[in-house]
Amino acid sequence: MVILPAARRAFALALDFALPVSCALCGRALEPRRGAPPLCPSCRALLRPIAGRRCPRCGEELSSEEGLCMDCRARERVLDEAYPLFRFSGACKDLVSAYKFRDRRSLAPFLAELLAAAAERLWPDWSIVPVPPRPGKLRERGWDQVERLARELEGRGFAVARPLERLGSKQQKRLGREARLANARAAYRLKEGATPPELALLLDDVVTTGATAEACAAALKAGGSRKVSLLILAAD
Ligand SMILES: [Zn+2]
Numbered sequence: 001m002v003i004l005p006a007a008r009r010a011f012a013l014a015l016d017f018a019l020p021v022s023c024a025l026c027g028r029a030l031e032p033r034r035g036a037p038p039l040c041p042s043c044r045a046l047l048r049p050i051a052g053r054r055c056p057r058c059g060e061e062l063s064s065e066e067g068l069c070m071d072c073r074a075r076e077r078v079l080d081e082a083y084p085l086f087r088f089s090g091a092c093k094d095l096v097s098a099y100k101f102r103d104r105r106s107l108a109p110f111l112a113e114l115l116a117a118a119a120e121r122l123w124p125d126w127s128i129v130p131v132p133p134r135p136g137k138l139r140e141r142g143w144d145q146v147e148r149l150a151r152e153l154e155g156r157g158f159a160v161a162r163p164l165e166r167l168g169s170k171q172q173k174r175l176g177r178e179a180r181l182a183n184a185r186a187a188y189r190l191k192e193g194a195t196p197p198e199l200a201l202l203l204d205d206v207v208t209t210g211a212t213a214e215a216c217a218a219a220l221k222a223g224g225s226r227k228v229s230l231l232i233l234a235a236d
Pocket residue numbers: 023024025026027028039040041042043044
């Protein structure tokens with residue numbers, strides 16, 4: 001029997017969804033065990049969250065600066081603070097990419113557990129606001145990786161609000177910084193009649209330029225949020 005690549009991929013994903021059968025990083029076979037992270041012990045040991053001193057604004061590790069990093073000193077931001085779990089490099093990049101780009105859905109509970117620990121420690125009683133996907137993404141990909149994390153967090157007792165929506169927009173990649181900001185600002189807005197939470201903890205997977213987070217923070221604050229922070233898996 002010939003299995004078409006797409007069908008084989010769907011089958012592998014269905015398996016991965018039910019029980020992780022191989023390590024998401026090295027591919028080594030795992031003993032399928034419900035609730036176990038889809039990582040072998042040696043790859044798990046490679047994952048090092050940012051642990052040093054952080055810039056209180058963007059959450060990136062500081063080298064020699066005191067207080068804000070050089071980047072944050074030079075820039076006004078709507079977002080009050082950001083907190084990436086990982087730097088987007090090495091094993092952490094591979095892990096986040098496996099989840100975001102290669103559809104390793106079985107990583108969701110594991111990643112959500114890490115996010116939950118940070119949210120509980122730093123923003124207890126804030127409402128989590130997932131960054132909404134672009135229109136058509138659910139239809140094309142079959143899932144939204146940020147929403148999946150939000151649901152995992154909801155299942156752990158966190159308040160989750162979904163006041164934002166995203167309109168269709170142009171590709172960001174070729175644009176310069178100012179144009180990206182303007183483009184993103186036009187792409188995110190409050191849903192009609194939505195009241196955003198007073199304390200909003202935006203949730204996203206990877207942040208590159210920060211234009212999306214800034215646009216979402218601006219929409220939330222314009223709608224009445226007093227503070228907006230950002231919790232992300234990784235900062236690029
Ligand atoms: Zn491994």
